[in-house]
Amino acid sequence: MPDMATTDSSLRPSASRAVKAVVLDLLDTYGEFDPVAGRFEPHRPSTEDKLRVCKENGIKIGVIAEFPADMPHDRGVEILRQGILSQATANAAPVTVGDYIDARFFTSNHSSSADKRQRKIYLDAAKALGVDPSDCRFDGLDDNDVTAAEAAGLCAQQPLDAQRAGVVRILNRSRNDSGRQFQAFFEHEHLLGERIFGIGDAICAGIHRLVDGRTPKQIPARWQSPPRIEASGEAGRLRRAMSYFVFLLNNFANQVHLVAEEQMFELAVGAGMPRSQVKWVFDQHDQARAYWAGITIAWRRICEGDADDQWYAHIDFMKNTEAFIFLFRDHAVRENNSTYTLAGKHFNDMDDMQALKLGERFLPPDMSLYVGIVQNAETLLGISA
Numbered sequence: 515m516p517d518m519a520t521t522d523s524s525l526r527p528s529a530s531r532a533v534k535a536v537v538l539d540l541l542d543t544y545g546e547f548d549p550v551a552g553r554f555e556p557h558r559p560s561t562e563d564k565l566r567v568c569k570e571n572g573i574k575i576g577v578i579a580e581f582p583a584d585m586p587h588d589r590g591v592e593i594l595r596q597g598i599l600s601q602a603t604a605n606a607a608p609v610t611v612g613d614y615i616d617a618r619f620f621t622s623n624h625s626s627s628a629d630k631r632q633r634k635i636y637l638d639a640a641k642a643l644g645v646d647p648s649d650c651r652f653d654g655l656d657d658n659d660v661t662a663a664e665a666a667g668l669c670a671q672q673p674l675d676a677q678r679a680g681v682v683r684i685l686n687r688s689r690n691d692s693g694r695q696f697q698a699f700f701e702h703e704h705l706l707g708e709r710i711f712g713i714g715d716a717i718c719a720g721i722h723r724l725v726d727g728r729t730p731k732q733i734p735a736r737w738q739s740p741p742r743i744e745a746s747g748e749a750g751r752l753r754r755a756m757s758y759f760v761f762l763l764n765n766f767a768n769q770v771h772l773v774a775e776e777q778m779f780e781l782a783v784g785a786g787m788p789r790s791q792v793k794w795v796f797d798q799h800d801q802a803r804a805y806w807a808g809i810t811i812a813w814r815r816i817c818e819g820d821a822d823d824q825w826y827a828h829i830d831f832m833k834n835t836e837a838f839i840f841l842f843r844d845h846a847v848r849e850n851n852s853t854y855t856l857a858g859k860h861f862n863d864m865d866d867m868q869a870l871k872l873g874e875r876f877l878p879p880d881m882s883l884y885v886g887i888v889q890n891a892e893t894l895l896g897i898s899a
């Protein structure tokens with residue numbers, strides 16, 4: 515039995531002759547275009563695995579793509595080539611699609627004057643690579659694209675990794691789908707985390723406005739009452755948003771994400787991942803929990819404390835929130851770009867499925883409850899989704 519985790523079926527030619535080049539439907543099969551950020555987000559880590567296998571076996575790599583009417587060929591190619599696959603372990607430099615595929619080997623609807631359902635674009639792609647179409651394999655998800663590629667004389671098969679990523683994409687609606695399902699799942703949860711960070715940023719800005727320029731001068735050994743903090747109008751809306759924020763930290767962030775992630779990483783250690791590669795995750799989770807405890811105590815003082823403590827309680831709420839967000843914005847990026855990928859390298863398909871199921875087990879029965887609370891806080895703070 516071949517090991518399905520390491521066998522790349524899309525490189526197996528249907529005919530007996532060896533494949534000299536692959537033509538990839540990069541944009542629609544191996545990633546997502548994020549129209550807001552203007553970025554191409556490749557599936558991770560399956561796309562880099564595919565490109566590496568091709569490169570190591572001397573197989574040329576080309577791409578066909580359909581760009582919008584107002585996106586010139588060169589700009590579209592530039593966006594695809596800038597897609598980040600991973601970060602280099604040695605110096606954290608981004609590894610991009612452009613490191614694997616030369617700009618000359620991209621063929622688009624603009625450069626070919628044909629779309630993906632016409633055989634001409636596949637003939638032009640083979641020509642750009644300098645190979646006969648029959649020496650070429652097309653990898654793409656869409657049946658109609660596959661038919662057009664076969665009509666052009668290429669062999670074609672829908673890649674298993676991409677099929678699986680496509681299913682995950684539909685299930686999770688993630689921008690950062692992955693060949694490993696658990697990775698797509700946890701990266702998807704980070705998207706909601708980013709919205710919670712945005713709420714925290716807006717709360718800190720709101721507290722800054724309340725205290726700005728009013729800080730009392732501390733005189734040694736002489737107590738004086740600090741300024742009073744407003745709690746009506748905009749300050750009242752801020753206070754309601756703070757209530758939602760504390761609720762999300764104490765009822766969602768830890769139980770749904772951090773604990774699930776820690777158990778998933780325990781599976782990865784069991785599958786052979788060195789514990790030293792993942793220790794930082796556990797340490798930073800505990801650090802975040804300490805900040806959340808600080809935020810929760812400050813919130814209790816804001817709600818129940820006396821008038822003279824309100825000023826200090828707001829400052830403590832803000833400082834703990836700033837420290838948490840500063841740490842965890844980068845925490846999520848390091849997980850997405852590095853540590854999930856390292857864990858995925860130790861997982862076979864069965865481990866991947868178990869890690870996904872584990873993550874799902876921590877989801878509340880109705881996630882829309884928490885998404886609704888995030889939206890409530892965003893509305894109070896004037897954040898447009």
Ligand SMILES: [Fe+2]
Pocket residue numbers: 772775795799845849
């Ligand atoms: Fe984490």
Ligand SMILES: [Fe+2]
Pocket residue numbers: 700704771775846849
């Ligand atoms: Fe995370």
